Amino acid sequence: MRDTISALSNLLHTGKISSVELTKQYIEEIKKQNPVLNAYVHPEFDFALKSAERADKMLKEGNASPLCGIPMTLKDNISTKGMETTCCSRILQGYKPFYDATVWEKLYAQGAVLLGKTNMDEFAMGSTCETSCYGGALNPRDLTRVPGGSSGGGASAVCANLAAYALGSDTGGSIRQPASFCGVVGLKPTYGAVSRCGLIAYGSSLDQIGPITTGVKDAAIVFDAIKGLDKRDGTSVNCDMTSIADRLGKEIKGLKIGVVEEYFDGIDEGIRQSVEDALRFFESRGAQIVRFSLPALKLALPVYYIIACAEASSNLGRYDGIRFGYQAEKYTSVEDMIVSVRSEAFGKEVKRRIMLGSYVLSSGYYDAYYKKARLLRGKISADFEEAFRTKCDLILAPTAPNTAFPLHYSNENRIEMYLSDICTVPVNIAGVPSVSIPCGTDKNGLPVGMQFIGKKFDEFTILNAAYDYANNGGKGVPDQQGGVLL
Amino acid sequence: MDYKQEKIMITKKEVENLAKLSKLKFTEEELENFTKDMAEIIDFADTINQNIDGADFAAANERTAEWDGLREDEVQPSLPNEEILSNAEGEDGYFVVRRNCLK
Numbered sequence: 001m002r003d004t005i006s007a008l009s010n011l012l013h014t015g016k017i018s019s020v021e022l023t024k025q026y027i028e029e030i031k032k033q034n035p036v037l038n039a040y041v042h043p044e045f046d047f048a049l050k051s052a053e054r055a056d057k058m059l060k061e062g063n064a065s066p067l068c069g070i071p072m073t074l075k076d077n078i079s080t081k082g083m084e085t086t087c088c089s090r091i092l093q094g095y096k097p098f099y100d101a102t103v104w105e106k107l108y109a110q111g112a113v114l115l116g117k118t119n120m121d122e123f124a125m126g127s128t129c130e131t132s133c134y135g136g137a138l139n140p141r142d143l144t145r146v147p148g149g150s151s152g153g154g155a156s157a158v159c160a161n162l163a164a165y166a167l168g169s170d171t172g173g174s175i176r177q178p179a180s181f182c183g184v185v186g187l188k189p190t191y192g193a194v195s196r197c198g199l200i201a202y203g204s205s206l207d208q209i210g211p212i213t214t215g216v217k218d219a220a221i222v223f224d225a226i227k228g229l230d231k232r233d234g235t236s237v238n239c240d241m242t243s244i245a246d247r248l249g250k251e252i253k254g255l256k257i258g259v260v261e262e263y264f265d266g267i268d269e270g271i272r273q274s275v276e277d278a279l280r281f282f283e284s285r286g287a288q289i290v291r292f293s294l295p296a297l298k299l300a301l302p303v304y305y306i307i308a309c310a311e312a313s314s315n316l317g318r319y320d321g322i323r324f325g326y327q328a329e330k331y332t333s334v335e336d337m338i339v340s341v342r343s344e345a346f347g348k349e350v351k352r353r354i355m356l357g358s359y360v361l362s363s364g365y366y367d368a369y370y371k372k373a374r375l376l377r378g379k380i381s382a383d384f385e386e387a388f389r390t391k392c393d394l395i396l397a398p399t400a401p402n403t404a405f406p407l408h409y410s411n412e413n414r415i416e417m418y419l420s421d422i423c424t425v426p427v428n429i430a431g432v433p434s435v436s437i438p439c440g441t442d443k444n445g446l447p448v449g450m451q452f453i454g455k456k457f458d459e460f461t462i463l464n465a466a467y468d469y470a471n472n473g474g475k476g477v478p479d480q481q482g483g484v485l486l
Numbered sequence: 487m488d489y490k491q492e493k494i495m496i497t498k499k500e501v502e503n504l505a506k507l508s509k510l511k512f513t514e515e516e517l518e519n520f521t522k523d524m525a526e527i528i529d530f531a532d533t534i535n536q537n538i539d540g541a542d543f544a545a546a547n548e549r550t551a552e553w554d555g556l557r558e559d560e561v562q563p564s565l566p567n568e569e570i571l572s573n574a575e576g577e578d579g580y581f582v583v584r585r586n587c588l589k
Binding site: 026049050094095096099115231299301302303305306317322323324325327332334338339340343346352353354355356357358359360362363369372373375376378400414415418 | 501505508509510511512520521524526527528529530533534535536541548557560561563565566570572574582583584
């Protein structure tokens with residue numbers, strides 16, 4: 001069975017292994033598997049080894065964090081000073097940020113060892129990792145399938161043990177859906193719980209950074225390490241800073257688990273079965289199942305795409321080829337230079353979303369689309385709040401309506417791809433937290449994911465329920481190394 | 487509802503205008519494909535205007551993000567000029583756009 005962060009931390013703190021030795025093992029594994037998986041797009045092995053030496057010193061000095069010396073990876077849209085950060089887009093090729101994202105600053109201060117940056121859909125726009133300018137990553141559980149997206153590289157790396165954990169970003173499901181496709185754990189924290197400073201923006205009112213791990217407690221440990229108010233992010237919030245990881249294991253008897261009808265519309269039968277099995281598990285643990293309907297969720301998808309694309313069209317306006325990244329060779333005017341850079345270096349999906357954003361924000365359409373989407377967003381948020389106030393403590397739902405797609409499937413089925421985000425986007429619209437964990441396999445042996453959705457800043461309740469499932473006979477999925485991975 | 491009749495139409499000219507707003511340009515062939523793509527995508531976005539049985543949107547309000555107030559307005563050191571210029575062509579502390587590429 002795979003070592004969890006706690007187990008690795010124990011080995012490091014008791015001196016049974018050094019961080020340098022551990023890091024070398026991971027580097028060997030990356031060299032062996034990455035030519036096939038393409039999970040890493042910018043390996044940083046020299047930096048990793050130097051960080052490991054530094055971590056070994058910190059461990060010797062005592063009082064080191066549980067993450068000290070543990071090798072990990074960041075999604076390619078999280079800024080790292082002096083290290084290439086490209087959002088897997090040609091337009092940012094060669095770009096080296098001159099500051100660290102707050103999350104990486106926090107982890108590095110605790111002795112984290114960064115192995116490199118991982119693959120993603122270009123600017124996090126996609127559900128398969130295939131819009132990456134470096135080519136997509138593969139799913140370690142079935143090499144003919146995608147790892148999901150957009151944080152596909154991170155999920156692939158964690159699944160194949162090419163990193164102990166990864167940080168991804170989730171705008172409409174980009175942490176949870178790849179976690180479910182690869183059979184690992186993915187947490188999208190409450191909007192504002194984790195600083196977005198240094199996260200290259202896609203949809204600023206939806207984006208949130210979170211961990212991808214192999215265990216529920218691991219997700220709590222990493223979340224504890226990165227959460228908190230940051231003066232450099234005006235939307236970050238002063239949340240409860242006490243450790244969640246230390247409190248996991250609280251009894252769930254009497255917990256009210258909400259099941260929302262709309263989440264089960266049109267999902268694969270195997271997935272429905274797996275989630276229903278999990279509900280029976282929770283009933284046997286003394287939880288109470290409450291079934292109800294939230295009709296407004298039927299509009300969550302267009303609401304999400306309108307808001308995300310409107311914000312993207314504005315956020316991606318900064319790419320002009322003057323201050324960083326791709327530059328045009330030939331142009332006739334400054335305007336022509338900017339247009340050439342953007343046309344040559346953005347991929348098709350990014351262009352489509354910028355264009356949709358321009359459309360919904362343009363005069364004549366603004367009220368019918370953007371303004372309406374903002375109103376419906378308010379409605380969906382209010383519905384979640386009311387459900388948590390009057391009906392249940394958390395909502396249990398499938399993470400995706402399907403398991404991992406075959407490679408290249410998205411090329412021919414674009415709208416179907418958008419529709420496949422149906423289970424994940426409501427959480428981003430409402431700004432609430434959600435954790436996806438494996439809950440069995442489908443008829444092809446592919447991992448199925450379920451998500452626990454909670455009220456704002458109550459990551460404890462959802463992680464504790466997931467932890468209860470993982471530690472008391474929940475199904476999980478078979479690990480490649482024999483055990484049950486959860 | 488007759489889906490086909492309700493379908494949103496978008497012309498090549500409108501797509502050209504969107505490209506202009508987005509600071510993008512397309513070849514004639516790309517434009518044809520994008521017009522098809524955009525019709526499909528806008529049609530999808532338009533499902534927002536469907537009526538959903540049982541959902542009451544009358545009381546819906548726009549939300550603004552929660553936040554923890556303003557920070558003190560204290561003077562902070564600026565980011566170092568050389569570092570900011572290190573990702574591009576710079577000269578004497580300014581970004582440079584090469585004139586020799588202009589026709």
